[in-house]
Amino acid sequence: MAGQKAARRGGKNPEDKVGARNREKILRAAVDVFARKGLDGTRIQEIADQCGLPKANVYYYFSTKQEIYTHVIEHLLTGWDKAFEHITPDRDPREAIAVYVRAKLDYSRKHAAESRFFANEMLRGAHFLSKQQKLHMQRVTRERSAVVEGWVRDGKMAPVDARHFFIMLWAATQFYGDFEPLAANALEKSKLAKADYDAAADTITTIVLNGCGVSA
Amino acid sequence: MAGQKAARRGGKNPEDKVGARNREKILRAAVDVFARKGLDGTRIQEIADQCGLPKANVYYYFSTKQEIYTHVIEHLLTGWDKAFEHITPDRDPREAIAVYVRAKLDYSRKHAAESRFFANEMLRGAHFLSKQQKLHMQRVTRERSAVVEGWVRDGKMAPVDARHFFIMLWAATQFYGDFEPLAANALEKSKLAKADYDAAADTITTIVLNGCGVSA
DNA sequence: GTCTATATTTTGATAGAC
DNA sequence: GTCTATCAAAATATAGAC
Numbered sequence: 001m002a003g004q005k006a007a008r009r010g011g012k013n014p015e016d017k018v019g020a021r022n023r024e025k026i027l028r029a030a031v032d033v034f035a036r037k038g039l040d041g042t043r044i045q046e047i048a049d050q051c052g053l054p055k056a057n058v059y060y061y062f063s064t065k066q067e068i069y070t071h072v073i074e075h076l077l078t079g080w081d082k083a084f085e086h087i088t089p090d091r092d093p094r095e096a097i098a099v100y101v102r103a104k105l106d107y108s109r110k111h112a113a114e115s116r117f118f119a120n121e122m123l124r125g126a127h128f129l130s131k132q133q134k135l136h137m138q139r140v141t142r143e144r145s146a147v148v149e150g151w152v153r154d155g156k157m158a159p160v161d162a163r164h165f166f167i168m169l170w171a172a173t174q175f176y177g178d179f180e181p182l183a184a185n186a187l188e189k190s191k192l193a194k195a196d197y198d199a200a201a202d203t204i205t206t207i208v209l210n211g212c213g214v215s216a
Numbered sequence: 217m218a219g220q221k222a223a224r225r226g227g228k229n230p231e232d233k234v235g236a237r238n239r240e241k242i243l244r245a246a247v248d249v250f251a252r253k254g255l256d257g258t259r260i261q262e263i264a265d266q267c268g269l270p271k272a273n274v275y276y277y278f279s280t281k282q283e284i285y286t287h288v289i290e291h292l293l294t295g296w297d298k299a300f301e302h303i304t305p306d307r308d309p310r311e312a313i314a315v316y317v318r319a320k321l322d323y324s325r326k327h328a329a330e331s332r333f334f335a336n337e338m339l340r341g342a343h344f345l346s347k348q349q350k351l352h353m354q355r356v357t358r359e360r361s362a363v364v365e366g367w368v369r370d371g372k373m374a375p376v377d378a379r380h381f382f383i384m385l386w387a388a389t390q391f392y393g394d395f396e397p398l399a400a401n402a403l404e405k406s407k408l409a410k411a412d413y414d415a416a417a418d419t420i421t422t423i424v425l426n427g428c429g430v431s432a
Numbered sequence: 433g434t435c436t437a438t439a440t441t442t443t444g445a446t447a448g449a450c
Numbered sequence: 451g452t453c454t455a456t457c458a459a460a461a462t463a464t465a466g467a468c
Contacts, residue, residue, distance in 0.1 A: 040257030
């Protein structure tokens with residue numbers, strides 16, 4: 001009986017299923033450990049334990065710890081600007097901003113490990129972010145800031161510094177996922193629930209929309 | 217000529233100057249390294265290098281790495297609630313909030329290492345914050361939230377969830393110091409200057425004050 | 433592709449001379 | 451109090467059998 005290896009046609013399995021799945025498992029585990037410990041604080045053994053693979057197998061797929069770290073960054077940055085898609089010139093600023101805040105908070109809650117990993121990398125000085133990745137983020141920020149500046153020019157919202165405006169939204173929305181212990185403690189709860197994120201969305205959107213003169 | 221040791225009166229120096237100064241040097245260096253690397257990622261050697269002392273001397277003053285970490289936390293928490301002092305019932309909310317935002321941003325800029333250390337500890341799950349320290353933070357947050365709730369009741373500002381309101385202010389103000397690479401990149405600068413913090417203060421206070429109906 | 437065993441380096445922590 | 455030398459444990463990374 002032919003096993004799962006070399007099934008059907010002889011020779012190598014062209015679909016490369018096993019390798020792809022194991023790489024995925026390693027990267028998923030790595031995001032979580034790196035998020036909590038950073039590059040220097042992370043032990044390969046801990047990544048191995050968390051994904052149920054022997055340490056040597058981790059080294060079979062990635063040759064150094066840094067290589068895993070770099071792959072994780074690459075993987076994460078693909079989704080960094082996703083929420084920005086809501087900020088378009090044709091939309092009403094009121095609706096666009098409200099949806100943007102919800103999307104960012106949603107990401108912070110559902111992908112807390114990724115969000116913390118990114119926060120950790122920034123905290124350390126962003127030394128592993130490539131020049132190209134920084135330029136990409138700059139370009140996207142510039143484009144969406146232009147949209148806000150357009151809204152201001154058209155009198156659709158009060159004048160604000162668009163970049164500082166976005167930084168404020170990032171800060172307010174990332175905080176709940178990244179610094180959950182601090183937020184939970186302030187709310188006198190042991191951990192945050194969906195309802196807390198909803199309350200956060202309400203407070204942030206109310207203040208921000210009112211704050212730039214686009215309230216209902 | 218009598219040296220600095222055992223000056224004037226014989227026997228031990230009762231002022232214990234040397235020990236105190238070295239402890240200070242170690243803790244100052246430790247804040248910075250812990251802020252960038254976290255507990256697990258920090259090497260005692262790096263702390264020693266940064267304060268110009270041999271590694272063995274660090275162990276003379278502190279017996280384990282964790283002990284240094286705990287001392288740093290203790291030292292930092294004494295100033296955590298400092299800015300809250302501006303939030304008092306007798307003050308005008310408009311002025312109190314504006315001063316609070318400036319004070320937090322100032323701390324974020326001038327004590328970036330301390331701020332990042334704290335952020336790092338939260339990111340890792342706040343496992344080294346004692347129950348007592350958490351309760352202190354809860355109490356202070358509760359007290360100042362009551363002040364905001366009082367302002368709302370008196371019709372001095374629009375209704376907001378006071379705790380989420382404070383979380384938003386913490387987030388917006390800490391962001392610049394903690395995640396400087398991200399903020400600087402968004403502003404297309406290599407690093408933040410005092411002027412950028414001023415612009416941040418303007419944007420935050422304008423939006424927040426407008427946002428809760430206490431604008432000029 | 434998987435996994436045990438191990439080589440090599442680094443690190444937390446200590447001993448003991450000054 | 452200071453500092454060199456060093457131990458014991460842990461970590462990165464590799465070898466090589468299956």
